[in-house]
Amino acid sequence: MAQSPAHGSDHHDHHAAGHHDPQDIKLLGFWIFLVTDVILFSTLFATFIVLRNNTNGFEGGADLFNMTGVIAETFLLLTSSFTSGLAVLAMHQNKVKPMIIWLVITGLLGAGFLALELTEFVELVHEGATLQTSAFWSAFFTLVGTHGVHVTIGIGWMISIIIQIVRRGLNDDTKGKVTVFSLYWHFLDAVWIFLLSIVYLMEVM
Amino acid sequence: MADHNNSHNSHGGERHEHGSVKSYVIGYIISIVLTIIPLVVVMNDMMGRTATIAVIMVTATLQFLVQLVFFMHIRDGEQPRWNAITLIFGILILLTIVVGSIWIMGNNQIGMKM
Known part of the structure; x- marks a missing residue:
């Protein structure tokens, strides 16, 4: 059996290279969504870079960023990206329980990231840096906040997937959802790397 | 098998x-x-x-x-790795937006200082 259909699905025709199975089409569709998200973030990054010197006489990021918190956020998100990958690995071995455990750990790490980020935002607002303070802070909160909203949506999405799997078990459909979720989560980590680099590191250097 | x-x-x-x-x-x-x-x-x-x-x-x-x-x-x-091709297209747009913005606005600021 040279071409073993790996996921036991019944709709596998091998005779034409151009024929995809529905999960592959869904995966490609999700990649296209991710690319639209790349475009969204590229406009926000461009805005931030262009406006980064316009601080309106107020303190900029170099004075107010709390790098300890930012570094902790980075490692939380990096680790959660890793654990969501482990969840997918467990899924492909049809180990439902380990998969759910890894997903929950991913979610908890994501929640920790969000908690740190919100703490950071609250501290900044207390220091007087709000959306209205200066072009720099407007661009900062929009860019970093949009990423935070993505993480929030990701956590909610993941909880709904776990509920579905508990109810319906692992099948082609729920497997596709976990795969797509992990792609989304890795993507958010990739975006955060550039946030850390361009927003935080280049500001404090 | x-x-x-x-x-x-x-x-x-x-x-x-x-x-x-x-x-x-x-x-x-x-x-x-x-x-x-x-x-x-x-x-x-x-x-x-x-x-x-x-x-x-x-x-x-x-x-x-x-x-x-x-x-x-x-x-x-x-x-045909359509996901990779899509991503390359996305990165092309990203670079156009980001590098283009930096370039144009940089020139603007030079112009305003004169």
Whole structure:
């Protein structure tokens, strides 16, 4: 059996290279969504870079960023990206329980990231840096906040997937959802790397 | 027949590979190293401005590639890799927007100072 259909699905025709199975089409569709998200973030990054010197006489990021918190956020998100990958690995071995455990750990790490980020935002607002303070802070909160909203949506999405799997078990459909979720989560980590680099590191250097 | 669940990587990439624990661990470790390098450089003021920016951008780009290859499995899948082609298109737009904005607004600021 040279071409073993790996996921036991019944709709596998091998005779034409151009024929995809529905999960592959869904995966490609999700990649296209991710690319639209790349475009969204590229406009926000461009805005931030262009406006980064316009601080309106107020303190900029170099004075107010709390790098300890930012570094902790980075490692939380990096680790959660890793654990969501482990969840997918467990899924492909049809180990439902380990998969759910890894997903929950991913979610908890994501929640920790969000908690740190919100703490950071609250501290900044207390220091007087709000959306209205200066072009720099407007661009900062929009860019970093949009990423935070993505993480929030990701956590909610993941909880709904776990509920579905508990109810319906692992099948082609729920497997596709976990795969797509992990792609989304890795993507958010990739975006955060550039946030850390361009927003935080280049500001404090 | 026996290896239904794990590696089915030997047949021309018809199905997606899913990586292994090893490849995820390697990706994770490389990511951590690539995060620590710019942090150390920036926090200790080890280099000049241009060199620091270069280190930050190079390590960030490398780490993006690590995510793509080790975690998102961009290299796997069937042959016309539409996901990779889509992503390249996205990066083209990204560079146009970001580099174009920096270029134009930089020129603007030079113009205003005169």
